[in-house]
Amino acid sequence: MKKSNILVTGGLGFIGSHTVVELIEDGYIPVIVDNLNNSELSVLTGIEKITKIKPIFYNLNILNTNILEEIIIQHQIDCVIHFAAHKAVGESVENPLEYYYNNVSGLISLLKAMEKCNVKKIIFSSSCTVYGQASQLPVTENNPILKAESPYGNTKKICEEILTDVAKTGKLKVVSLRYFNPAGAHKSAFIGELPKGIPNNLIPFITQTAAGIRHSLTIFGDDYNTLDGTCIRDYIHVTDLAKAHVKSINFINSNESEIEVFNIGTGKGSTVLEIVKAFEKENSIKLNYKIGNRRSGDIEKIWADCKKANTLLNWKAQLTIENIVKDAWKWQNQLI
Ligand code: UDP
Numbered sequence: 001m002k003k004s005n006i007l008v009t010g011g012l013g014f015i016g017s018h019t020v021v022e023l024i025e026d027g028y029i030p031v032i033v034d035n036l037n038n039s040e041l042s043v044l045t046g047i048e049k050i051t052k053i054k055p056i057f058y059n060l061n062i063l064n065t066n067i068l069e070e071i072i073i074q075h076q077i078d079c080v081i082h083f084a085a086h087k088a089v090g091e092s093v094e095n096p097l098e099y100y101y102n103n104v105s106g107l108i109s110l111l112k113a114m115e116k117c118n119v120k121k122i123i124f125s126s127s128c129t130v131y132g133q134a135s136q137l138p139v140t141e142n143n144p145i146l147k148a149e150s151p152y153g154n155t156k157k158i159c160e161e162i163l164t165d166v167a168k169t170g171k172l173k174v175v176s177l178r179y180f181n182p183a184g185a186h187k188s189a190f191i192g193e194l195p196k197g198i199p200n201n202l203i204p205f206i207t208q209t210a211a212g213i214r215h216s217l218t219i220f221g222d223d224y225n226t227l228d229g230t231c232i233r234d235y236i237h238v239t240d241l242a243k244a245h246v247k248s249i250n251f252i253n254s255n256e257s258e259i260e261v262f263n264i265g266t267g268k269g270s271t272v273l274e275i276v277k278a279f280e281k282e283n284s285i286k287l288n289y290k291i292g293n294r295r296s297g298d299i300e301k302i303w304a305d306c307k308k309a310n311t312l313l314n315w316k317a318q319l320t321i322e323n324i325v326k327d328a329w330k331w332q333n334q335l336i
Helices: 014-025 042-051 065-074 089-094 096-116 151-168 202-210 238-254 272-283 307-313 321-335
Strands: 005-009 029-034 056-059 077-082 121-127 173-179 181-183 217-220 235-237 259-264 289-292
Touching (some): 005 014, 014 029, 014 042, 014 238, 029 065, 065 096, 077 096, 077 238, 096 151, 121 238, 151 259, 181 238, 202 217, 202 321, 235 238, 238 259, 238 307, 272 321
Parallel strands (some): 005 029, 005 077, 029 056, 077 121, 121 173, 217 289
């Protein structure tokens, strides 16, 4: 049976492109809208190499509500997966207006287009950043939402609030996925992460250091209250994360609830040093690293309780830290 058409905003980005692959492999027809602000057209070729299908693509900013409506109608869109958003924490502190405009107004524009065209289902990319430093670990979806540390984090919080309010009207069904730390790349190495400039995130910084693009990795603090003193995060392979979106479509189609929020992680925390060691071991590489000062705004530790997603979405992360560091390195190697 032919499955439905899914609008994927930001479908050429890191998580978006992996989700497009999983959608195609599950029989859906993705329609990508992306303005190439933080992605490359070449990602389309990567998707095609993996799936043998060239997905429909529009180079469009989602703030353009009228054209979005035309696309939604033309392709008889059934459900939207919304990735298109800025995501750099530091940049958001320097340019908050741009972040609020792009991320919050972008969502509103999309929701208006959906309402006009009678599309009633959306899957939203949220983040564990909404929990801040949770006092109880692992963190469940019921943990309190703390005041955001950055404008970026605040846009995620505000967007969840907007979605909750719209869902309450009964006109929209929402699944909000709170990602923990997405990392790795497709196992084929045809698609992966393309950080612009100096990476902020740990895994791309590690792979660029190993490739000689960066001189050394600085580990931000080793005096935290953890096993080896470095921070703990829940790193999730991007392919597992992509699959959670496909499962969310099944859920939203078969469930009556107006809005459901899910943690998407592995349930296991790793320290920065554990990630470095795993990278060295799996890839037989010695990494040049040093211990530096704490990075301001970093929380000490967080990892997910994923029981809700395991049960209601029938989804569970399958891949490990070892898969993440191997796939990330394979991807880095074909970039050079
Ligand atoms: N980190 C680090 N050096 C880097 C980049 C990150 O030690 O060059 C640490 C950072 O302090 C945090 C972890 O790696 O403890 C994950 O950081 P990332 O920026 O990837 O994700 P987030 O802070 O959003 O969880």
